[in-house]
Amino acid sequence: MKKPRISRREVEHIAWLAHIELTEEEKTLFTEQLNEILEYFRKIDSADTDGVSPTYHVLDLVNVYREDEVQESLTREEALSNAPKKERGFLKAPRIV
Amino acid sequence: MPELYELTGREVSEKIRSRELTVKEYISSILERIRKVEEKVHAFVTVLEEDALKRAEEIDRKADCGHGLGRLCGVAVAVKDNICTKGVRTTCSSRMLKDFVPPYNATVIERLLREDAVIIGKTNMDEFAMGSTTETSYFGATRNPWNLTLVPGGSSGGSAAAVAAGEATLALGSDTGGSIRCPASYCNVVGLKPTYGLVSRYGLIAYANSLEQIGPITIDIYDCALLLSVIAGHDPKDSTSVKIPQRDYVDFLEEGVEGFKIGVPSEFFGEGVDARVKECVWRAIHTLESLGATYEEVSLPSLEYALPAYYIIAMSEASSNLARYDGLRYGYRVEEDSWDWPTVYSKSRRIGFGTEVRRRIILGTYALSAGYYDQYYLKALKIRTLIRRDFEKAFKKFNLLAGPTMPVPPFRIGEKIQNPLELYMCDILTVPANLTGGPAVTVPCGFVDGLPVGLQLMGRPFREDLLLRAAKAYEDRAGFEGLRPKL
Numbered sequence: 001m002k003k004p005r006i007s008r009r010e011v012e013h014i015a016w017l018a019h020i021e022l023t024e025e026e027k028t029l030f031t032e033q034l035n036e037i038l039e040y041f042r043k044i045d046s047a048d049t050d051g052v053s054p055t056y057h058v059l060d061l062v063n064v065y066r067e068d069e070v071q072e073s074l075t076r077e078e079a080l081s082n083a084p085k086k087e088r089g090f091l092k093a094p095r096i097v
Numbered sequence: 098m099p100e101l102y103e104l105t106g107r108e109v110s111e112k113i114r115s116r117e118l119t120v121k122e123y124i125s126s127i128l129e130r131i132r133k134v135e136e137k138v139h140a141f142v143t144v145l146e147e148d149a150l151k152r153a154e155e156i157d158r159k160a161d162c163g164h165g166l167g168r169l170c171g172v173a174v175a176v177k178d179n180i181c182t183k184g185v186r187t188t189c190s191s192r193m194l195k196d197f198v199p200p201y202n203a204t205v206i207e208r209l210l211r212e213d214a215v216i217i218g219k220t221n222m223d224e225f226a227m228g229s230t231t232e233t234s235y236f237g238a239t240r241n242p243w244n245l246t247l248v249p250g251g252s253s254g255g256s257a258a259a260v261a262a263g264e265a266t267l268a269l270g271s272d273t274g275g276s277i278r279c280p281a282s283y284c285n286v287v288g289l290k291p292t293y294g295l296v297s298r299y300g301l302i303a304y305a306n307s308l309e310q311i312g313p314i315t316i317d318i319y320d321c322a323l324l325l326s327v328i329a330g331h332d333p334k335d336s337t338s339v340k341i342p343q344r345d346y347v348d349f350l351e352e353g354v355e356g357f358k359i360g361v362p363s364e365f366f367g368e369g370v371d372a373r374v375k376e377c378v379w380r381a382i383h384t385l386e387s388l389g390a391t392y393e394e395v396s397l398p399s400l401e402y403a404l405p406a407y408y409i410i411a412m413s414e415a416s417s418n419l420a421r422y423d424g425l426r427y428g429y430r431v432e433e434d435s436w437d438w439p440t441v442y443s444k445s446r447r448i449g450f451g452t453e454v455r456r457r458i459i460l461g462t463y464a465l466s467a468g469y470y471d472q473y474y475l476k477a478l479k480i481r482t483l484i485r486r487d488f489e490k491a492f493k494k495f496n497l498l499a500g501p502t503m504p505v506p507p508f509r510i511g512e513k514i515q516n517p518l519e520l521y522m523c524d525i526l527t528v529p530a531n532l533t534g535g536p537a538v539t540v541p542c543g544f545v546d547g548l549p550v551g552l553q554l555m556g557r558p559f560r561e562d563l564l565l566r567a568a569k570a571y572e573d574r575a576g577f578e579g580l581r582p583k584l
Contacts, residue, residue, distance in 0.1 A: 006463065018416060018462040019423075019439060020455050021447040034460060037518055041405045044476050047483065054478030055485060057307050057337075058293050058534030058558075064336035078200040082427035091425055094432060094441040 005038040006031065101126035102263040103581065106172045106320040109266055113171040116160060120153040120171035124215060127173045131218075131264045134584045139239050140259035142178045142188055144218040149173065152215050159213070167212030168327060174209055175265035177256050178219040179226055180311065181300035182206055185216075189302050190234035191224045193422055193429045193449035203300020204335065205269060205311050205328045212327050217265050220255030224451045225419070226271060226304045228252050229279050229523045232514050233453045240510065241283060242582040243549060247507040250280030256314045257284040262584055266316070267324050271301055273309040274407055275502075275527025278539040281314050282502035282551025285541045285580060287321045287568070288314045292558045293534035294339035296325075297332030305414035306337070308407075308531040317578040318540065318569040322346035325561065341559060349562040350569045355389035357496045357567060364400040365500030365526055365553075373545040378501045381542040381552040381571060385499070388570050392499070395491055399483040400529060406484070407528035408521055409464050409477035416461030419454070422446060456517060481532050488533045492557040497567060501526055502539040502551035526553065536561045540568045541577035549577075 006014075008031045015022045015030075022030065076089055085092035101123045104112070112118035128146055135141060156171050176182060179189045181199035183206075188194045202210075209216065223233040231239040231254025239254040241247040242262040249258040253270025257280035260268050270277040272290035281288025289312045296311045303309075313324035326346045332338045361382060366375050382392055423442050424430030429449035432441050447455070464473035491498060504526055513520045530537035535558050542552035552571065556564045572578050 010463075011459070014459050014463045014466065016443075017466065018458050019420075019443040019446055020450070020458060021443040022455075023447075026452075026455075030456065030459065033456065033517055034463075037408075037460065037521075038463075040518055041409055041473065043405050044402050044409070044473075044480055047399070047402045047476070047480050049476060049479035049483065052479045052482050054475055055481040056478060058485070059337060059339065061337060066333065074200050081200055082197055084424055084428070084430035085432075093425055094436060094438045095434075096438050 004035050006034050100263070102130040104266065105316050106169065106267045106323060109172050110168065110170050113160065114166055120156045120215070121150070123171060124149050124153040124173060127217060127265065134262050135264060137240065137245055137584060138242055138258050138262050138264070139237060140175070140220055140255040140262060140264055141218040142190060142221050142236055142255070143186060145185065145216060149215050149217050156213050156215070167214070168323065169209065169212040169214035169267070172214050173217040173266045174214045175217055175220045175256055175259040175268040176206070177222055177253050177268070177270050179222060179271060179302040180205060180269060181302065182216065182219065185219065187219065187302070188235070189225050190222045190236055191450065191454070192235045195235065195429070197427055199300070201300065204297035204332045206300065208328050220253070220259055220268065222255055223252035223453070225454050226252040226273055226276055227415070227453050227457055229275065229520055230514065231255060231280070232510060233451055235451060238510055241507050242584055243285065243547070244507070246509055247548070248283065248510050250283030250503070250507065252276040253314065254280045257281050257286055257288065260284070260286045260314055260316060261582060263581065267320055268314040269311055269328070270314050271309055271311050272531065273305050274411060274531050275524045277312045277314060278502050278527050278537060278551070278553060279523070282539045283507040283549060285549035285577065286314055286316055287318055287538065287540055287578065288312065289321050289325060289538045289561070290530055290536060291325065291329065291561060292536045294337055295329050295559065295561070297335040297338045299332055299334040303418040305411040306418065307414060308411060318565055318572050319347065319350060321538070322350055322565050344562070346561060346565055349566050352566050353389065354385055354567045354570045357390040358494065359385060359390050359392040360395040360491050360495035360498045361392050362397045362400065362498055362500055363394050364397055369522065369525070370501060370504040371506060374501050374504065374506065374550055377543040377545060377550040378552055381575065382499055384574055385567065385571055388574060390567070395495070397487040397491060399480065399487045402480045403484055403529045403532060404521065404525050406477040406480040407524070407532055409473050410481065412457045412461035413464045413474050414461070416458045416465060419458055422449065424449070453517070484529060485533050488529070488535065496563055498555040500553055502553040506545050506548040506550065530555050534558055536564055538564045538568050540572055541580070542575060543577055
């Protein structure tokens with residue numbers, strides 16, 4: 001059997017990096033599916049890209065600046081209107097430590 | 098006589114401007130149509146019945162007072178639910194954003210309103226635009242109006258189905274790897290992915306920023322050009338929007354394809370493309386020939402790598418973009434007092450995101466992670482350069498490239514959803530335009546076994562005028578546009 005591209009442990013680690021909890025069944029399913037998908041992705045190995053520079057972006061853009069002037073913006077109430085938890089005009093975060 | 102809900106955007110605005118028709122009569126006809134067929138099609142996440150009627154009255158009053166009316170006066174537009182609408186929930190068809198009410202409008206919405214359009218509702222989509230079938234929506238699948246057991250395509254499936262079913266006259270979608278063109282092709286309507294940078298993305302909820310554009314989904318090419326003229330243009334709020342002079346795309350439509358050189362990439366007719374689809378599209382190319390264009394087959398060898406390169410780039414950008422859903426400022430949050438921040442973050446994302454979204458975030462995180470970055474992400478970006486070069490070379494010789502939009506006709510709901518890789522393969526002919534940034538349009542070109550097929554035309558950046566001219570000439574001759582499904 002071919003060596004898998006990604007192990008179950010790696011899937012767990014990557015999910016942790018991405019802050020996405022997975023159930024036990026999902027870990028099994030995702031390991032299987034991710035291996036299949038990554039195997040297909042490796043098709044790109046055979047492309048000759050020696051000396052080719054990457055295209056991060058299709059437009060030749062440089063930084064876009066504007067004058068540093070105060071403009072109309074959302075009110076505090078509007079900015080907080082979608083927050084799941086808030087208190088006294090602030091976002092309420094979960095426990096950090 | 099067609100029903101009012103069957104009129105094109107051009108006809109509606111002309112009849113309203115001449116006061117042959119009131120906005121209220123027409124909007125009522127659209128709402129009646131929605132009441133009749135929406136249960137079968139499920140094109141919408143939110144229908145804005147009250148707002149639309151109120152706005153109809155406003156525009157009628159404006160017309161009665163003799164005030165000038167905008168270009169889209171009274172026309173009902175359906176908007177994909179990843180485009181922010183002030184005060185109207187914008188869900189991305191995700192549990193994560195099911196209660197999200199934007200405090201501002203996307204720039205394209207401001208532009209629609211300025212031209213007196215009526216927003217009729219927010220349309221269903223694949224969750225966060227990740228899919229080609231509209232099956233991954235948290236709110237359930239949209240069905241193809243031509244056959245309710247089939248997928249409408251995706252991810253802008255609700256927008257395409259709404260236009261095909263007469264539940265809206267025009268629609269906006271977004272296209273990251275084919276999400277406008279795929280459903281437009283599957284629902285027998287017109288769909289255009291504009292050149293990257295032509296239309297502002299301000300207020301479009303991001304999936305993969307370097308690839309996606311907002312664009313029109315319409316009954317015919319005239320409406321497509323009209324809607325594009327309204328939404329295109331520089332926006333200081335989007336730093337990737339390009340400063341080019343404002344154009345009116347309806348001006349070029351009647352100029353024909355006489356003398357056009359069309360390239361037909363052999364890779365667009367390879368194995369995996371249904372023989373009946375090939376035949377249909379070849380017929381369309383011969384029609385263009387009969388209208389005065391010439392064609393020649395051409396090979397774009399780097400296309401072999403387009404699909405994996407596209408998915409690696411899209412997933413990588415998605416993993417970074419969607420990191421913002423932390424349940425803090427907006428979005429779904431599940432919490433118990435004893436949980437620390439990482440626990441709240443990762444549990445909220447497990448419940449808030451569906452399977453495909455999580456799969457893509459994880460794959461993207463992997464492709465960007467230390468040790469794999471060069472192998473996957475950087476390599477994919479280099480292939481993107483190769484594909485751009487192949488297209489640039491082809492466009493030195495040809496005015497446009499032609500091929501099928503989708504490799505296969507619409508398939509059954511549930512048929513491919515369990516196999517992600519098989520589903521990704523459906524995007525093989527649409528992703529090249531997103532990688533190169535150039536414009537691409539799909540136009541109805543016939544049916545196989547009663548199911549719509551789309552002809553795809555691709556052009557060089559910012560030459561939407563050439564695409565639309567050719568598509569209009571084809572449409573006028575072929576006449577597949579405006580055919581409606583029986584519902």
